[in-house]
Amino acid sequence: MKGIHIAEPLQLKLIELDKPVPKENEALIKVKSAGICGSDINAYRGTNPLVSYPRTIGHEIAGEVISIPPNEQGIRPGDKVIVDPYLYCGKCYPCSLNRTNCCEHLQVLGVHTDGGMVEYFCHPAHMLVKAPDDMPWDIMCMAEPLTIALHGLHRSRLARGEHIAIIGAGAIGLLAALAAIHYGAVPIVIDILQERLEQARQFGVPHVISSSREDAVREVAAITKGRMAEVVLEASGANPAVRMTLDLVSHAGRIALTGWPKQETSLPTDVITKKEVDIVGSRTSVGEFAEAVDLIYTGKVDVRKLLTKVVSMDEAVDAMVDIERNPNRYLKVNVLL
16 A cells, blocks of 8 residues: 655655554554644654654544444444544543543654554544544545644633634634634634735634734734733744733633644743633643534534645645645645545
8 A cells, every 4th residue: 555654854755555454443444535734744854853753644534444343433334434643541640531632651643653644544443533424535634633723722611702812823723713713702813924814814713913013912902902812822832922822811811832832931920820820731632523523514614714735645745845845835735545
């Protein structure tokens, strides 16, 4: 079978691999679509310290079940499924709380272990999510990035009517904004790229702020009539953006940190105490796949708005190289097998 493989940083190829044989309690899946994520691009660049090489990439995966052992989800051969790519131990303290996304021994497909940008893939049967029979393949794999956005909204306890300042107008930030609109909240998207902000506006985001041209704190104050944002979601991973969350958040507000800064960020704890801010980390997702599938299938969150391009497996390597060179041209690129 074919697969997208990184031998070492900047050494990306479409290679031939042996078709896998499922182990006990694993399903065999014919992969139909796989999303190219920013973490895949960082793996290609060699800038993701969590990635080990050589590595077959891909963690945004949708496919058709070829074989599967009996399972509680009622999934059978021929069903459409989405892969939950976060492998957990089930024994550590976070796992005992059902917070398997922050398992002490977490392994993410395409990062710590080989991923699913291949023609056939084996995965634990209990970590598959059934999708409707008529759900389109090209957007099915976008359930995974939507779960990341939803997890940030859930961790921050976003409520109807609240303002949420979202820093970063990449795929996760824009999906969070679309989901926030569905929840009845008011998103304010902040970024340095005017093109991304224009896209956000076209998607129906009511407020956008160019932090390179405008005073984001002043603009958020004006939008919220001085209250500031009850919720701030940091989705860029930039150190100045992490620091800015404390200036954007209201007194008694909440901050969810979804982005991954490359370096430590210094924060004024006196501001945290003064405002009595709740700050939470938001890593991957847990339990959000069913909601993500429903939101995509019903069109409540129109993920197709973010889909820049669909490529074949033979075109995937060239697409990733171009995304790495010209990241601002793309929001989401999916591989259709």
